[in-house]
Amino acid sequence: MEALTLDDFVARFSVSGTNAPPAVFEVINDRFLRVNLGFSFAGGRPPLEEVWTKMGSMVAYTGELKFHREGTFEHGFKHALKKMVTDEGATLVKAQCVRPGAPVQLYLADEGKSVAVVRLAGDAIFVNGNDLLAFEPTINHKITMMRKISSVAAGGLFNVRLEGHGFVAILTHGKPITLPVAADLPPVFTDAEATVAWSGNVTCDFHTDFSIRTFFGRSSGESFQMKFVPPAGGARGFVIVQPFEEHPPPPPSSSSGGGGADVDVGGLVEGLGGLLGS
Numbered sequence: 001m002e003a004l005t006l007d008d009f010v011a012r013f014s015v016s017g018t019n020a021p022p023a024v025f026e027v028i029n030d031r032f033l034r035v036n037l038g039f040s041f042a043g044g045r046p047p048l049e050e051v052w053t054k055m056g057s058m059v060a061y062t063g064e065l066k067f068h069r070e071g072t073f074e075h076g077f078k079h080a081l082k083k084m085v086t087d088e089g090a091t092l093v094k095a096q097c098v099r100p101g102a103p104v105q106l107y108l109a110d111e112g113k114s115v116a117v118v119r120l121a122g123d124a125i126f127v128n129g130n131d132l133l134a135f136e137p138t139i140n141h142k143i144t145m146m147r148k149i150s151s152v153a154a155g156g157l158f159n160v161r162l163e164g165h166g167f168v169a170i171l172t173h174g175k176p177i178t179l180p181v182a183a184d185l186p187p188v189f190t191d192a193e194a195t196v197a198w199s200g201n202v203t204c205d206f207h208t209d210f211s212i213r214t215f216f217g218r219s220s221g222e223s224f225q226m227k228f229v230p231p232a233g234g235a236r237g238f239v240i241v242q243p244f245e246e247h248p249p250p251p252p253s254s255s256s257g258g259g260g261a262d263v264d265v266g267g268l269v270e271g272l273g274g275l276l277g278s
């Protein structure tokens with residue numbers, strides 16, 4: 001890379017704000033998300049005054065913001081219990097303008113991953129908890145969980161379901177691909193550690209191919225896959241996969257020290273939720 005003067009360096013990499021940003025969510029240099037808060041937009045869209053972000057993803061902002069970590073019981077008991085049981089670090093933070101109407105530009109990034117923005121128009125999407133960067137407050141979100149820890153020993157314990165109208169920013173290692181899911185197409189299986197997101201109209205479960213080779217250390221290394229079931233009625237869905245196997249934090253260890261217990265976390269959450277209410 002050629003050597004630059006300080007003035008040339010600043011000019012080349014400048015992302016100075018504008019009086020009329022083109023969108024609420026902007027991807028900068030493929031690795032940054034700029035959220036334009038407090039700005040007026042064409043078409044009569046009201047200014048965005050707050051946004052949900054992944055905890056620890058703020059790298060800079062211009063203007064005045066305040067940050068609030070998502071409350072443990074903000075979305076009910078079941079939501080709180082799932083967060084406590086999974087403990088995978090996908091805590092959300094709400095960034096809010098200090099002075100309504102005063103423009104703020106918030107820059108988000110996470111471990112150098114690529115950023116992609118999708119717009120929901122009343123539909124739904126599931127996103128891996130570690131791959132969700134930001135979304136508008138007009139979108140409803142809740143944690144969804146694979147029912148058995150033993151089924152996800154290699155990754156992907158929980159995901160976030162997002163539904164409504166607004167922008168969502170997701171993270172990927174490199175450029176992702178999308179695979180269609182439909183009844184008239186071959187079934188879709190993916191590596192849990194490479195799966196980023198999927199449409200809300202498909203059903204996801206875990207598929208295993210355990211055999212005697214697995215127990216003697218001679219498996220293919222691909223014993224766990226995610227299986228996607230097409231939506232009913234001839235509709236089509238999709239799965240987003242990245243070119244990288246992302247190893248999530250391990251699930252919480254058992255206090256009993258048994259090590260091999262098949263813990264039905266989903267059943268525990270639903271059972272306690274039914275007893276204590278949501």
